[in-house]
Amino acid sequence: MTHRTGRAPTVAVFGSTNMDLVAYVRTAPRLGETVSGHEFRTVPGGKGTNQAIAAARAGGEVAMVGAVGEDDFGARLRAALAESGVDTAGLRTMPGPSGTAHIVVEDGGDNSIVVVPGANGTVTGLAPGDEARIAAAGTLLLQLELPLSGVLAAARAARAHGVRTVLTPAPVPATPLPAELLELVDLLVPNEHEAAALTGEHDLDAAALALLDLVPEVVVTLGEAGSRHAARDAAGHVEIVGVPAVPVAAVDATAAGDTFVGALAVAHGEGRPMPEAMAWAAAAAALAVQRPGASSSMPHRAEIDALHARPEEAVR
Structure with a gap:
């Protein structure tokens, strides 16, 4: 069942844009060692790009x-976003190289990654026109792959214009997140490892409760175990609701979390109750993990609607 009525949800993404350079090897090299790889790919990535493409393919105006x-790489990244229907007018071109992620993936699935920020490191604040783009959105998606000063500036702009702010706290910094940033967040979406790193709690419910002392609403993603939503009602009571994942045979889990967040922003922007929005986002993530790559694996709206309507068809 589709919930689209009238204009599509509007989403602004303030985030990183990287070219992923992925080498596939039997075993990763040790220090000083050279090994032969059996495949190499360049894939548009970065958590900002991934979430923008996921939201656009899910039906949002992004x-x-x-x-x-x-x-x-910069030209290719811009083209990849535009091809998915993302408005790139706010994607500035800076002197020097684009951001890159250098990824070595072993046959068993383990990986190691070196990220070179490149142009991402220059986004220390808002450029002319950025505040207007944020103000025009219903939802702002943030991550932590850009300088914190830029993330804070975007969150301040969203709050000033009544825009709902969703933060994916990745990568989790070595120092605590600033209280000012958390006060500007409406929904926090960590995975279970990020939730533990932010709170020191390894029990999921305890971590969710600790996060609710920092932000009004939390969705913790759990991979094949689904996701959990936590919020306080008007009386201050906490309700925690679990939503299962769609069971599939995963091929590549890269960017599954970003796919979930992008789709969640669209579904919630359409007015769906959070548990239903999470279930729809879970269908999007289930489709993505059955395909190799990051942004290249992300599904379109019709696919998500079809799987959400008949999740049993995901198991073949």
């Missing part, structure tokens, strides 16, 4: 705010 370099 504007990307960030930066690429003046290199070939």
